[in-house]
Amino acid sequence: MTMFEAFLLGLVQGLTEFLPVSSSGHLAILQTYMGLEEGALAFTVMLHAGSLIAVFLAYRKSVIAIVKAFFGMISDLFKEKSLMIRKDKYRLYVVFLFVASIPAGIVGILLGDGIEKIFGSVIVVALMLLVTGVLLTIGERMGKNNIKPIEKLGFKNALIVGLFQAFALIPGISRSGTTMVGGLFRGLKKEDAVEFSFLLSLPAVLGATLLKLKDIAGLSSSGVSTGTLAVGFFTAVVAGYLAIRLLVLVVKKDRLKYFAYYCWAVGAAVLIKEIFFKA
Numbered sequence: 319m320t321m322f323e324a325f326l327l328g329l330v331q332g333l334t335e336f337l338p339v340s341s342s343g344h345l346a347i348l349q350t351y352m353g354l355e356e357g358a359l360a361f362t363v364m365l366h367a368g369s370l371i372a373v374f375l376a377y378r379k380s381v382i383a384i385v386k387a388f389f390g391m392i393s394d395l396f397k398e399k400s401l402m403i404r405k406d407k408y409r410l411y412v413v414f415l416f417v418a419s420i421p422a423g424i425v426g427i428l429l430g431d432g433i434e435k436i437f438g439s440v441i442v443v444a445l446m447l448l449v450t451g452v453l454l455t456i457g458e459r460m461g462k463n464n465i466k467p468i469e470k471l472g473f474k475n476a477l478i479v480g481l482f483q484a485f486a487l488i489p490g491i492s493r494s495g496t497t498m499v500g501g502l503f504r505g506l507k508k509e510d511a512v513e514f515s516f517l518l519s520l521p522a523v524l525g526a527t528l529l530k531l532k533d534i535a536g537l538s539s540s541g542v543s544t545g546t547l548a549v550g551f552f553t554a555v556v557a558g559y560l561a562i563r564l565l566v567l568v569v570k571k572d573r574l575k576y577f578a579y580y581c582w583a584v585g586a587a588v589l590i591k592e593i594f595f596k597a
Contacts, residue, residue: 321549323352328550331365332372332557336516336565338454338495338577343443346489347588350440366523368551372558373516380517383408407469411517414471418480419521425484426525433487441592446490447585451578457499458574466505468514475504483518493519508569516562
């Protein structure tokens with residue numbers, strides 16, 4: 319893998335992880351047409367890890383408050399024999415993020431190997447991009463008048479958002495897009511639906527990274543140098559941060575439909591190539 323390829327993959331990962339157009343789908347398409355095989359999946363996980371840093375930078379106040387709330391809950395469990403989850407809103411965030419992470423965690427552990435095999439089929443990715451476009455148009459219509467803040471989400475609704483995230487394990491289905499639509503579907507106001515979507519990416523990406531530690535450790539032996547890895551990683555961080563800021567503005571102005579058009583265009587282009595111009 320060359321430095322340019324690492325830069326390109328990092329750029330695509332950073333932008334598409336948070337813009338609702340499916341990072342896994344875009345990386346699968348790029349890796350297929352660029353002929354990347356050895357180390358590609360583990361490298362993808364490292365790019366996702368770069369996205370963790372982007373979320374922290376964009377929502378550092380909320381992330382730090384959530385971490386403090388988590389340890390405060392553990393302390394109260396020993397002192398007061400209770401987690402006291404309603405003590406402040408960030409304790410509720412902790413619980414909601416945990417509940418919403420359960421479906422994707424279960425699906426990822428049970429069906430992880432099968433899902434990875436789907437990465438080899440760009441036709442499946444293209445079809446799922448078309449589905450993502452449909453979800454985005456529906457989500458934008460549903461969220462126009464929502465007023466519910468994250469702390470009012472509730473356990474049941476958090477689980478429903480988590481089911482949306484589990485669906486996004488299929489390459490071509492946008493994780494940020496589906497979780498955001500899930501939040502809008504359950505009444506979250508637009509800005510909070512976006513924030514919850516990004517915060518929910520933290521346990522999901524962290525879990526995927528931990529599960530692939532062995533593969534990541536073997537990147538150097540698969541022909542991916544430390545310099546190449548660093549280029550991809552830091553490119554994903556910068557591009558991811560900028561993508562988060564962009565999406566917040568887009569959602570506020572009710573412009574999600576443009577991302578839907580993009581998903582449809584890319585999905586249709588890939589299908590046309592695979593069906594009519596397959597080499």
